[in-house]
Amino acid sequence: MKRNPTYLLGLLAVLVPLTYASQASAASGKVNDYQSCLDLVQKNPADAEKQAAAWRKAAKTDGALIAATHCEGLALSAQGRHEKAAFLFFDLAEAMTGAPDTERAKVYAQAGDAWGLAGDYAQARRAFGYAIAREPDEAEYYIGRARQDALAGDWKAVRSDTSEALAREPFTIDALVMRSTANRKLGYPKASEVDINRAAETARHRLDVLLERGRVRADLGQVAAARVDWQDVVRFAEETGRADAPEAQEARRLLDTE
Structure with a gap:
């Protein structure tokens, strides 16, 4: 796998x-x-x-x-x-x-x-x-x-375990991003949107947050907004010396295909 x-x-x-x-x-x-x-x-x-x-x-x-x-x-x-x-x-x-x-x-x-x-x-x-x-x-x-x-x-x-984590620590960014991904993969982009927007409120420059928010927006038909998120991933990665970060590489791929 x-x-x-x-x-x-x-x-x-x-x-x-x-x-x-x-x-x-x-x-x-x-x-x-x-x-x-x-x-x-x-x-x-x-x-x-x-x-x-x-x-x-x-x-x-x-x-x-x-x-x-x-x-x-x-x-x-x-x-x-x-x-x-x-x-x-x-x-x-x-x-x-x-x-x-x-x-x-x-x-x-x-x-x-x-x-x-x-x-x-x-x-x-x-x-x-x-x-x-x-x-x-x-x-x-x-x-x-x-x-x-x-x-x-x-x-x-993933959704079950991240929900357990968030029941104990409601503002844990890693859990919010993973539960957003899980709901998106399971076909619930609106639920994903709630979690990823919550994550973005306190971690607006985190590459994984921006990457996931772009994916959620793309699934909701907000392609222009999704591309802005992915462009920001690439820009922030380059500005902080992480141009080859996995998130930046994936953002470039999505920008080429969406």
């Missing part, structure tokens, strides 16, 4: 350090503490992976095991080895029985994002389901699962 580059950009968002691991690991002068391992991920992820794996095998406390495993997963992700990272993150989240639900949910979400980057959307959605089970009032996990829904082409699921 062809992947949507706009949604893929969002999948990297939660592959970030873990607070619980940082608190649980002991400080030292070598790569056997969390921060030094994270620093090495930035400089040399392949070396960080090897050192984190060795640290994990030698870990004598639960805190060190969690920190080493999480850093190893981040190192794998930094190398583009997303499937292996996903399994590592998921197994880690399952093992973190002493951690707060907020931290376990983050790791389940990281597993979901890594599986999404690997193209396994079913596993990705499952992992986000585990995150939601532990943090049911956190909009970000519904948005994360909605990205996987979108990549899988399940627009009814």
Whole structure:
């Protein structure tokens, strides 16, 4: 299945350090503490992976095991080895029985994002389901699962998950854009118009907002207004050094075909 580059950009968002691991690991002068391992991920992820794996095998406390495993997963992700990272993150989240639900949910979400980057959307959605089970009032996990829904082409699921997110945080731009896209794909451009206009009220220069509003306007027969939106996407992208952004490329394609 062809992947949507706009949604893929969002999948990297939660592959970030873990607070619980940082608190649980002991400080030292070598790569056997969390921060030094994270620093090495930035400089040399392949070396960080090897050192984190060795640290994990030698870990004598639960805190060190969690920190080493999480850093190893981040190192794998930094190398583009997303499937292996996903399994590592998921197994880690399952093992973190002493951690707060907020931290376990983050790791389940990281597993979901890594599986999404690997193209396994079913596993990705499952992992986000585990995150939601532990943090049911956190909009970000519904948005994360909605990205996987979108990549899988399940627009009814996108609409459902983004609606759950917006029930918790009504002005979340990512959720508004995705629900607009879902309703448009499902044949409800008027409903799309409500969401995308709401998004544009506070994010009028965001490329994804303008791109989607142009598509909605085109579906409503407002072709001239749609072209203005797409021209703005290209102009704003060029003015901010993002001429090759996926949204700008898609806007140029639409301007050539509409």
